[in-house]
Amino acid sequence: MQTFLDQVKWTADGLVPAIAQDAASGRILMMAWMNREALDLTVREGRAIYWSRSRARLWRKGETSGNVQQVQEIRLDCDADVIVLQVEQAGGIACHTGRQSCFFRVLKDGAWHTVDPVLQDPDTLYR
Amino acid sequence: MQTFLDQVKWTADGLVPAIAQDAASGRILMMAWMNREALDLTVREGRAIYWSRSRARLWRKGETSGNVQQVQEIRLDCDADVIVLQVEQAGGIACHTGRQSCFFRVLKDGAWHTVDPVLQDPDTLYR
Numbered sequence: 001m002q003t004f005l006d007q008v009k010w011t012a013d014g015l016v017p018a019i020a021q022d023a024a025s026g027r028i029l030m031m032a033w034m035n036r037e038a039l040d041l042t043v044r045e046g047r048a049i050y051w052s053r054s055r056a057r058l059w060r061k062g063e064t065s066g067n068v069q070q071v072q073e074i075r076l077d078c079d080a081d082v083i084v085l086q087v088e089q090a091g092g093i094a095c096h097t098g099r100q101s102c103f104f105r106v107l108k109d110g111a112w113h114t115v116d117p118v119l120q121d122p123d124t125l126y127r
Numbered sequence: 128m129q130t131f132l133d134q135v136k137w138t139a140d141g142l143v144p145a146i147a148q149d150a151a152s153g154r155i156l157m158m159a160w161m162n163r164e165a166l167d168l169t170v171r172e173g174r175a176i177y178w179s180r181s182r183a184r185l186w187r188k189g190e191t192s193g194n195v196q197q198v199q200e201i202r203l204d205c206d207a208d209v210i211v212l213q214v215e216q217a218g219g220i221a222c223h224t225g226r227q228s229c230f231f232r233v234l235k236d237g238a239w240h241t242v243d244p245v246l247q248d249p250d251t252l253y254r
Contacts, residue, residue, distance in 0.1 A: 004238055019146055019155060026153030028146060031209045043234065076239050077229040078222055082158045084230045095205055102204040103211045107170065111131055112203050 004043075005036055009081040016083055020048060020061075020094065022101075023072045023086040029094035030102040032059070034083065046071055048085055065125040067091040091120075098122045131170075132163055136208040143210055147175060147221065149228075150199045150213040156221035157229040159186070161210065173198055175212055192252040194218040218247075225249045 062068030104116035189195030231243035
């Protein structure tokens, strides 16, 4: 029997991009990747679990920093190859730089400008 | 001299994922891919231009349907490998199925359920 996992169009590497959006503010917090197991566990545990491509292992978001993402809703796009998570972001910080969102640089006059403040020193996030 | 294009971490295929968010509502409309030329043209023309992987050519969003995306802001994430566009979506329809957003399916009880209405018959969008 086909499950919801079978309906996702995984990349050749068995991954799907997952966009995390703050359910309260609508701010896009980050984009990461999930493999089949990560999406399955995300559903079972109700918290965002990604596949870290750099570390080649499951990444329970917040496992070190405590900044867990509780998942309120999971959506799939028309091509079945991108996922959007509505999350409640613990600590209000999604980015490893200590900012609310990973998208803290804006293009202006041909250059990327950092426009969002660091809310917490990353050294205190990962110790 | 390094330009903003050089600071983007392109994939091995020379692409970067670009998430389009409705600037007014905050709704995530779609995710597509850009190559260097697509991002450069997006900035120059002020409208979203993607790289269609299936058709292997530049894709001026709305070129057939008229549902152009005017770009109000472009952001880059901490890893420099994902882009977010704040867009004004002409026609209020981003999806080729005639829906506002490509993310019209929600996971519930282990299955994907279509929860958003078709606003315009896709046959009348692409004729």
